[in-house]
Amino acid sequence: MNSSPDPTAALLDAVTLTARRLAGDDEVSPALHPSPRPEMGDxxxxxxxxxxxxxxRAPREIAAELAxxxxxxxxxxxxxxxxxxxxxxxxxxxxAWYREATSLMAATGAAGVPPVEDPERIIVEFVSANPTGxxxxxxxxxxxxxxxxSRLLKATGNRITTEYYVNDGGTQVQNFAASIAARMNGEEPPKDxxxxxxxNELAERAKAEGHDPADLEKLALTGVAWMVEGIRGSLGNFGVGMDDFFSERSLYEDNLVDRGIERMREAGHVFDEDGxxxxxxxxxxxxxDRVLIRSSGEVTYFGADVAYHVDKIERGNDRLVDVLGADHHGYVARMAAAMEALEGGKAEFEAQIMQLIHLVEGGQRTKMSKRAGDIVTLDEL
Incomplete structure (x- = not known):
């Protein structure tokens, strides 16, 4: 067997060599494919x-000689x-083939995957569920x-960073904090x-640690931190290790939103209209065209996400991969356009769309809702 990190290469080499010898032609390139059924070999x-x-000559006659x-x-x-x-x-x-193949993969650290010619620095963002539960x-x-x-991209020689985007800067987190505060006061959560x-469990923990239910800002920070701690643990139990958790709040604290918009304005792609x-x-x-900052001064979800992707680019990534839910399908074109405006195609943007899943209870499709408290957790699976 040859020393290629792909153990099947030796098989193809042998088939090609024998075919070329028989044909007297070094240009012959036969195919080698996995057999469709075990009884037909490997x-x-x-x-x-x-x-x-x-x-x-007849193909079967040649096959006998080649075999x-x-x-x-x-x-x-x-x-x-x-x-x-x-x-x-x-x-x-x-x-013997399996023993040699296993030894080869162990020695090279490659599971039969040939390395890419030009490795890239790739950031893969996935899961990124709201930290409100x-x-x-x-x-x-x-x-x-x-x-x-991410593992496949890494196996082919790319430098991979996995990242979870923590949506901790929006109204949902404010409602989350208000819900904890209400439970601390023995009240029902607000409408939203x-x-x-x-x-309830978070409220009990907050009371035990002496948090003030009137301090919603601190409750929001603390509640999100507890949720992220739990999310990290759930992913770990599931066998998924996340390299980084990126806070949406940092986009504003580190002035990344203004910096990203100014960068695109300098390139001539940003304009002001109706405030x-x-x-x-x-x-x-x-x-x-898409709004980045509303006339009220509020940064849109798209504006914040553009700033987040600016930061990904500034960290030196060659390719940005986002794993998104099916409800983000219409979002892909605008983000791809924003990336083109930012980098002129120098940093590639790629979105992978995941379809929704549905749970069935009593023969009826059910819908999970964190707000309603009607969920099946990943840990329960």
Whole structure:
């Protein structure tokens, strides 16, 4: 077996070499594919059928000759060969092949994945569920996909950072804090608050630690910190390790929003109209221009997210991968336009859309809601 980090390369090399010897042609390049069923071996090649016309011989006749040559070339790593159909050669691998393949992968640290020619620095953001409650079962799919994608990208030689975006700067967090405060006072959460039993537990913890229910700002910070602590633990239990948790609040505290908008303004892509600040995303294929800062001075969700992606770029990433829910499908074009406005395509943006999951109870589809307290947590799974 050769020293390639891809153990199947030795099989293809042997098939190609024997085919070229028989044909007397160094340009012959037969295919090698995994067999569709175990009884058909591990791999199959069409080499004999490729040589039938140039050699003027029947494919099965050529296959018989090639099979003997392939067995001699590969030796004990091949258990046997069989000729099938019009002239396919099925290869049955022996235990020696698996032992050598396992040793090779252990030595190289590559699970049969060839490295990319030009490794990139890639940041993969996934899960990023609001920190107003524990991770739900819906986040499990995002976690599994994002983690698997990150591992594959890393296995091919790229430098990977995994990141969770903590939405701790919006009204939902304010409602979350108000819900904790209400429970601390023995009251029902507000109309737009959160009613889960976990809120009661947070309220008890807050009282035990001496927090003031009137200090909603501190309750918000503390409640989010407790939730992020739990989220990190849930992901760890699920086998997913997140490199970083990025706080939305830091976008404002570190002036990243203003900096990102100014960067695009200097490039000529930002304009002011009706008291609001706009990004001219139509210049880059979007169906309409987008508001970054409303006339009230409030930064839009899109404006904050653009600033977040500016920060990703400034950290030196070549590719930004976002794993998003199906409800973000219409969001992709505008963010891609913003990235083009920012970098002119120098930093690639890629969105992976995950479909929603539905739980069934009593034969009926149910909908999870953190606000209503009707959830199935990832830990429960």
């Amino acid at each position: 791999y199959s090649t069409n080499a004999a059928m490729m040589l039938a016309k140039p050699l003027g 003997i040559a392939i067995e001699a070339e590969l030796g004990p790593v091949l258990e046997k060969t069989e000729i099938a159909g019009p002239g396919f050669i099925n290869l049955f691998l022996g235990d 524990p991770l739900t079962a819906a986040s499990g799919r995002h976690a599994a996909y994002g983690d698997s994608l 608050g959160y009613k889960g039993t976990y809120v 609001a600040v706009w990004l001219r995303t139509t210049d880059f294929g979007d169906d309409k």
